[in-house]
Amino acid sequence: MIDLFIIKALIAGVIVALVSGFMGCFVVWRRMAYFGDSLAHSALLGIALGVMLNISHNLAVMISSICFAAFLVWLQRKKVFATDTLLGILAHAALAVGVITITLLEQRIDLHGYLFGDILTVGNEQLWWLGIGGSFVILLLFFNWSSLVLMTIHEDLAMAENVRVARLEILLMFLMTIVVAVSIKIVGILLIASMLVIAPAAARQLARSPEVMAMFACLIGAISVVSGIYFSFELDTPSGPTIVATLAACFAILFPLSNFYRKT
Amino acid sequence: MLPLISASSVTVTRDNKNILDNVSLDVGVKDFITILGPNGAGKSMLLKCLMGFFKPESGKIDKKAQLRIGYVPQQFTSEQTMPITVERFLQLRKSVPMGDIIAVATETNIETLLQKPLHILSGGERQRILLARSLIGDPELLVLDEPAQNLDISGQLAFYKLLEKIYTTRALSILMVSHDLHMVMATTKQVICLFHHICCSGEPQVVTRDPEFVSLFGHDMAEMMAVYQHGHNHTHAGHSHD
Numbered sequence: 001m002i003d004l005f006i007i008k009a010l011i012a013g014v015i016v017a018l019v020s021g022f023m024g025c026f027v028v029w030r031r032m033a034y035f036g037d038s039l040a041h042s043a044l045l046g047i048a049l050g051v052m053l054n055i056s057h058n059l060a061v062m063i064s065s066i067c068f069a070a071f072l073v074w075l076q077r078k079k080v081f082a083t084d085t086l087l088g089i090l091a092h093a094a095l096a097v098g099v100i101t102i103t104l105l106e107q108r109i110d111l112h113g114y115l116f117g118d119i120l121t122v123g124n125e126q127l128w129w130l131g132i133g134g135s136f137v138i139l140l141l142f143f144n145w146s147s148l149v150l151m152t153i154h155e156d157l158a159m160a161e162n163v164r165v166a167r168l169e170i171l172l173m174f175l176m177t178i179v180v181a182v183s184i185k186i187v188g189i190l191l192i193a194s195m196l197v198i199a200p201a202a203a204r205q206l207a208r209s210p211e212v213m214a215m216f217a218c219l220i221g222a223i224s225v226v227s228g229i230y231f232s233f234e235l236d237t238p239s240g241p242t243i244v245a246t247l248a249a250c251f252a253i254l255f256p257l258s259n260f261y262r263k264t
Numbered sequence: 265m266l267p268l269i270s271a272s273s274v275t276v277t278r279d280n281k282n283i284l285d286n287v288s289l290d291v292g293v294k295d296f297i298t299i300l301g302p303n304g305a306g307k308s309m310l311l312k313c314l315m316g317f318f319k320p321e322s323g324k325i326d327k328k329a330q331l332r333i334g335y336v337p338q339q340f341t342s343e344q345t346m347p348i349t350v351e352r353f354l355q356l357r358k359s360v361p362m363g364d365i366i367a368v369a370t371e372t373n374i375e376t377l378l379q380k381p382l383h384i385l386s387g388g389e390r391q392r393i394l395l396a397r398s399l400i401g402d403p404e405l406l407v408l409d410e411p412a413q414n415l416d417i418s419g420q421l422a423f424y425k426l427l428e429k430i431y432t433t434r435a436l437s438i439l440m441v442s443h444d445l446h447m448v449m450a451t452t453k454q455v456i457c458l459f460h461h462i463c464c465s466g467e468p469q470v471v472t473r474d475p476e477f478v479s480l481f482g483h484d485m486a487e488m489m490a491v492y493q494h495g496h497n498h499t500h501a502g503h504s505h506d
């Protein structure tokens with residue numbers, strides 16, 4: 001007999017694996033890993049706000065991430081500093097202010113759980129957030145798939161073929177805020193970026209088309225999440241690091257194949 | 265006959281500088297127009313305005329209704345991280361029968377590359393693939409933005425030869441930004457020298473003698489072009505000239 005909390009953890013984990021499998025492909029193709037990482041860092045400030053205002057943490061993180069992304073785009077347009085510099089400033093400033101705020105609030109908040117994930121305490125509300133948010137992300141990626149792939153290969157070419165590139169770029173950022181918001185509970189703030197990157201990177205070695213890469217990324221992610229949850233439960237280790245370590249092991253096993261594939 | 269695309273008094277301003285200053289031009293049926301100009305002269309911006317990526321501050325752009333444009337962009341570095349075959353790339357966002365893909369692939373001599381991943385191909389192969397993609401859907405106008413920029417000399421020659429073949433067999437119009445005027449001297453009908461405004465325009469033989477051309481590109485370039493014309497007239501016209 002499997003406990004209900006494990007079943008909930010497994011469902012949550014598999015949804016995160018599917019969402020980050022699809023989203024992660026674009027993170028890898030479009031070099032958005034640092035952006036995702038920064039969004040996740042800024043999420044701690046969102047959580048602090050959520051506690052202060054007594055609203056859902058998912059909602060609070062989404063709002064703070066959207067503000068973060070909008071502020072970033074505004075700074076990027078100034079063209080004074082490179083994006084990674086801006087992200088480095090904003091992300092860690094937000095993380096720092098978030099930690100300070102949470103400390104000052106003097107409420108019992110499981111900081112460790114937010115940083116590294118706490119999948120085994122996933123509740124029904126979180127499952128709803130994951131299900132709805134995750135489906136929303138996957139559906140939007142699905143319906144814009146070929147336009148997104150084309151603009152990733154060549155932006156001007158996509159523009160010439162009537163792809164609304166600027167709009168889709170904003171869409172990708174927006175979807176990223178959702179992914180971050182709904183998966184913090186599962187993998188933790190510090191490890192969301194690796195969840196997005198490792199499975200697609202491992203899948204890249206097996207795929208000859210963008211769609212197959214996304215499918216393999218979902219599959220590798222799901223296998224790693226399920227075995228990660230098992231190990232996390234058995235060894236009583238935090239869920240995020242255990243899942244990411246399993247993902248990294250998958251990547252390490254698949255990586256040697258890349259040399260083999262490049263010749264074909 | 266009405267032009268396919270027509271720009272009248274187009275002006276684009278960025279940071280208080282006119283990138284394009286009162287530029288007017290018409291591209292008609294079966295035209296072959298080459299736009300020349302130093303770096304930063306606004307050549308790409310002009311193409312982008314004509315294609316509708318940018319709305320100019322003033323002036324207007326008229327297109328023939330439902331004009332079919334094929335676009336061959338400037339650079340194309342394919343990321344190793346994106347797994348995609350040439351065939352799939354040609355079909356992205358284009359629902360065309362496989363027969364059409366194969367026909368275009370044969371025309372551009374890439375039929376052996378169709379199953380190869382995009383990222384392993386050479387610069388010349390990638391440019392031919394972009395050309396193939398632009399030809400899908402039977403365009404009336406091809407717009408090319410320095411299509412052979414990163415190719416070596418033989419690659420450039422092969423590319424322009426292919427372009428000339430397509431121009432003659434398909435009877436479409438071509439609007440191209442290119443520094444390689446000497447390569448298309450024989451085929452191009454009109455040259456436009458752009459340095460924010462149109463400095464001079466006309467047939468290549470005339471333009472290269474224009475004082476504006478000389479001041480823009482220097483005597484060396486003008487003389488070099490004269491040599492190309494010399495060779496060209498000699499072999500094709502087969503009679504004496506000045």
